Amino acid sequence: MTDGPADEAGPLLRVRGLTKHFPVRGGPVRAVDGLDFEVRAGETLGLVGESGCGKSTTGRLLVRLLEPTGGSIEFAGHDLTHAGRRHLRPLRGQLQIIFQDPYASLNPRHPVGRIIAMPLRVNRIDPPGGTRARVRELMERVGLNPEHHNRYPHEFSGGQRQRVGIARALATEPRLVVADEPVSALDVSIQAQVVNLLRRLHRDLGLALVLISHDLAVVRHLCQRVAVMYLGRIVEIGDRDDIYHRPQHPYTRALLAAVPHVGQFGPAGRLRLTGEAPTPLDPPSGCRFRTRCPRARERCAVEEPALVRRDGGGQATACHFPGPDPLPAEPVRAMA
Amino acid sequence: MRQRAAVAVGGAFVLVSALSACSANTGGEPQVDTGRQATGVIATDPRDSAGPAPEVAGARRGGTFTILRETPISHLDPQRTYSFAGLMTVPLIARTLTTWKDDGEGNLRLVGDLAETPGRDVDDDCKVWEFRVRDGVRFEDGRPVTAREIGYGIARSFDPDLAGGPTYLQEWLVDTPQYDTAWDFQANRTSLPPGLTTPDDRTLRFEFARPRCDLPFAVSLPTTAPLPSDRDTGVDLGNAPFSSGPYKVTRYRAGVEIVMERNEHWDATTDPVRHQYPDRFVWSFGPTPDAAANRVIADNGADQSALSWDYVPASLIARVAGDAGLRARTILSPTPSANHLVINNARVTDLRVRQALNHAIDREGLVKVLGGRHVAVPMTTLMPPATIGHRTYDAYPAGPDGDPDKARELLGGQRPELVLGAADSSLEQQVATQLKGNLERAGFTITIRNIPDDAKLDEIKKSGNPWDLYLGSWAADWPSGASILPVLYDGRTIRAQGNSNHAYFNDPAINAEFDRILTLPPTEQSRQWAELDERIMEEHAPVVPLYVDVAYLVHGAKAGGIFVSSVFGSPALVDAHVKP
C-alpha cells in the first residue's frame, strides 16, 4: 500500500518494507519491522510514537548509519539499501542528519568552525568562496556569531550547540535532512527558537525534512505529513490535519488524547494509554497494538491489519476497526 | 594527593636528620686470625684417642642450649647426612669410627672414636685396614656397640633409598662409583658389602682393590655411625635416630624444632672429644639470619644460651664488630672453604698470561667487596690454610693490592681478551666487576658474561665451557691434600661434564705426583701435598687463589664452648655448655 498519489518527478525518498532486526541474546529485536513511506522533495514528514518504537532506528537507516535487514531505501532514484561507502559517498552530502544530544553530537576537541566544515572536508567539497566563507554564512544562517568559529563546543549553550549541529547538516546543501528529536534535549524556552529555525530553513532552503519526535506539538508545528509508529511499524500515516483532527487508529487517538490542547475529538478523548508497550523482542501476534487497544477483537489477535488508505484520501490506517465510531455490538474482549 | 606530598616530604626529612646524626667512620682494622696454620696429624699414640675429653674451662652441667637457624635440618639419619648443619649435629647422637680432636684454632688431630685408634694399615700399602672397636660404648638402650652394628651402618649406606650422604666408603669398597648396583643392600640385609668384614665382635676390616690411604679420614664421616639392624627404620630413622652419642632425640617436629636430651648410657670415659654439659639441646628453625642474630644480640631469656647458627649477615657485620660489648660473644675464624679465580686452562694455554693474572689481583680490595675480614681473608695457595700440613707461600708476590706493572711486564705488550663468566647474583656481580677492574688495570680486556646463578656450577663443570675465567670454591670433606689437589687438578679425571677439575688442568708430571703421594702413609702425605701445592702454582699457575671464607658467629651471653670446626667451618657443638 502506498500513501498518497505519486508526484510527477517521483518521490525524493521511497521506503519499502524497511526492516531492521538487531541480533541480541534472546532473539532479534524487531526495532523496525516493515515500513512503507515516501517523502517528496521539499516535504516535511513527522515520525511520531512512544519511546522505543523504532523512530531513531528508522532515522539512522535512512541516512544509512545502519544497514537494513530487509526492504529497500531509494533516494533520488538511487538504491541505498545495501550501498557500500563508496556508492553512498556522492549521496552523503544530499542526505544529512541532526542528532538529539547537542553535547554528544559535537566533537569536543574541534572548534565549531571545523565541526561545521567537516562534511565539506570529508567529501572534499570546495564551496564557491571557500570553506571559511561557507562556514560564516552557515553560522549566520543558523543564528550564530560567525566570529565564534574558533570556539569550542563547551563554550556554547545547548541551544547554540544544536544550531551548530544544524549548520553542519546544512553545509553540503542537502536535499533531505533527518532530524532525530532535535529539540527534546533543550530547555523548553529554547525549543521554540530551534523549531522556528528549522521551519525557516525548510521554507528558505526548500529541503525535505524527516522530523523524528515523540512530541506531537513539535511535529504539528513543523510537518506537513505525519507517520505514527508503534512497535516498529507505521500504524497510521497522513496529512497533518487528518492525523490531528481525524485520527482513525486507536493508537493515534490515544496518543493525541494524552496531549492536552493538541487534538480534541469527542468520546475517543477518553482513550488512555495504559501500561507499557510490549518488547520488540517478542511483539504480539496479529495487531501489535491489541494488548493495549480498547477496541481489540478476536480478529485482531489473528490477523495483522494492513496499512490501508481510507476515504480515497492521503490517510492510511492499519486497523481492523478504525474510526471514532462506537463499535457494533460485539463483546469486547478483555485484553491485558 | 596533597597528603601524599606531605608524607613524602616528611619522610625525606626524617632520613636526612637520621643521616646527619651519624658520626664519622675513622676505620680501625678488625682483628682476624689470618696466618693460622693447621697443625693436624693422625694420632699415632693410642692415648690421644682415649677418653674422657678434657674438661672445658668454666663449663658446668645443666641448662638448655638453643640453636637458631632459618633452614630446618631435614633429617638426622647419620648415613644420609652431608649438610654442614647435619655433620655438626650428628656427633651428639652418633659416634663414628674416627673423629677429629679440634681446638677450633687449627690444631687438629684425628683420633679413634668407636675405634681405639685411627686405624691400622695392615700391610703398609693402604689396601687393608683394621679398626679395633673400643670397649664400653653403648647405644641409648644400653646395648654395647660392636663391629657388627658399625658394619651394618656402613652396609645400609649402600641403600639407594638412603642416598644423600658421603659415598667414599661405598665407592672404595666395590671400586666403582655405581656402588649401589655393584652391591645390593636390600637383597643382602644380613651380610656386609664386599671388602668389609668383622673377623670378631671388636674388629672391623676393610680390604680395597687400590690403596686408600685417606681411609682414617673417610671413616670420620657419619657413614660409620653404628646401628643395630633391628632398629633400622629406613628413611624414618631420619626423625627418630638411634643414639650412640651423649644425647638422644626426645622430640622431633619436622621443620620446627628438634630437642635432644642426655643419653644416660653414654660413658664419658670412652669418648675422646664429646661432653654432656647441657641438659638438652634445642634446635629452633625459622628465624632469618638477621632475626636470629638480632635475637641473640638482644640476649633475652632463652636466647641468652642460644647460638645463631648462620654467619652474621653482611648487613650486621660492621655493627656487631664495632660493638666492643659484643666481642666476648662473637667468634671469628677462617674456614677451610677456599675460593679461586679459576682459569680455564683448556683456553688460556699461555703460562705467562696465567701468571700475569696472578699478579694483577688486588686481594685487599676484593676482601672489601666481599664485606671485609669478617667474611673473607686473602689466600695465595691452592689449599686453604686449614689443610693439614699446609705451608704459606706466595708464588706471585703482588703485595696486598696487586702488581699491575708486573702483570703488564709478563704480558709483554699483548692485551689478552678474556671472558669472565659470573653468576648473576648480586654479590658475584660485584666481585666480577672488581676483578674486571683489577685485570683491565693490568692490561687485560675483560668481558663479563652472566650465567644464571642456579646453573653456574653445572655449566663450569662442563669441559667445553666457553669462559676463560670464573669463580670457584672448594670445601673438602677432610683437611687432607688428598681430598683437594687430586680432586681439583688431576687431568685424567676430565669428563664431558660434572668435573671438579674446573680449571681443566692436565699435566702428566703432576698427575704422576698425585699417584705417588696417594700411596704414601697418611702421616707422610701432608708435607708432600704442601710441596706439590707450591710446585703446581709455580710451574703452572692453573688458578688465582683468592680468599678463604671466614666464619663470624654471635651467641648469647650464657652460651659457651662454641668454636668453629677446623674441618667444616661451622660451629662445633661437642664443647657447648650453658654458663651460670
Next chain:
Amino acid sequence: MSLSPAAGPVPAAIGSGGTAGPPRDRRGAGHSPGRLAWLRLRADRTALASGAALVLFLLVALAAPLIELTYGIGPRDQFQDRLDGFGLPLGRAGGVSGEHFFGLEPRLGRDIFIRLVYGLRTSLFVALAAAVLTSVIGVVLGTLAGYLGGWLDAVVTWITDLTLALPFLVVALVLPPMLTLRFYGQRDTVPAAFGVGVLIVIFAVFGWTGTARLIRGQVIALREREFVAAARASGAGPWHMLFRELLPNLRAPILVSFSLTVPQFVTGEAALSFIGVGLTEETPSFGRMIYQSLEYLQTDPAFVLFPGVVIFALVLAVNLFGDALRDALDPKSAG
C-alpha cells in the same frame, strides 16, 4: 589537589542561550580543551613544582657526560682506599666530601653521585622509552579493537588475556639470557645498550595491555557518541574517523596512562635489576643501587639515603605531575 586556590582564572562555558557568548580575548578565539588543561596545569603549583623537578631530572640525565667531565669522576672509578676494613666508606655520612658529593658505595667504593647521575639516565631512558612503546602498542591495538570491533576485537582481547596470563617474572628471567645467547653467543661483549633494549622490550610487551584496555573502552564509548555518527553520516573514511574524530579525544587517556606507566617502569627497572634481570652490574642503575643499599640500612645509612631520596623524588615528581595532569585534563576528578 594542589595548594593553589581552585582554578580561578579559567573561563567556564558560556551559559547564556543567546546567539553569541560575551566577547572574549583576541579574535574571539576559543579555548580548546587542551588549552584549558594547560591553563589549569599552569595555575597548579604542585604541577609547576613537579614539572620543574622532572625537567631538572631530564636535564641531569641528558647532561650526564658533561657532569662527569666537570665532576672529574666516572661511574666506574673505584676509590677502595677510602673504604674501611669492612668495605664501608671512611669519613662522615658515607664518605661525603667535597670530592664525593654523595659519598662512596660500600664494597666497590664507587662514587654515588656520578652513579646516580648515570643511573638517572638509564632509569629515565628505560622508563620513557618503555612508556612510549607501551602507549604506541596500547593505543594502536586498543583503537583498532574498539573501533573496528568484531573478530579483530576478539583477537586483540585474546592477545590481551594471553599477555596478562604470561608470567612476567619467568619471561623476564628466561628471555634476556636467551636473546643474549642468540645475538652475542657465549663470549662476545654484550653492549649495555642491549640489556637496556631488552628491558624496554620486556616492559613494553607486558605493559601495553592496560593502555590497550583503557583506549579500547574509550573508543567504544566514543564510537557511540553522535559526533562520530555525524562524521560517518557525512561519509568520513576510517582515516578521518581515527585521526580527526577519535584520536583528539584520546589524548587525555593516553597522557594519563603514559603518566601512570612511567613511574611503574622506574620502579620496575629497580625491582628487576635486583633479581639480576636486565641490566648488568656495569650499567649504573637506580634499581641495583637501591636494592644493594638495603642491606646497609644499619651500617651505612647514607648509601640507602642518597639513591633512595633521588629515586623517591623522581617517582614522586612523575606521580605528582601525572596526577596534576589528570586533574587538569579532567577537572571533575580533582579532589
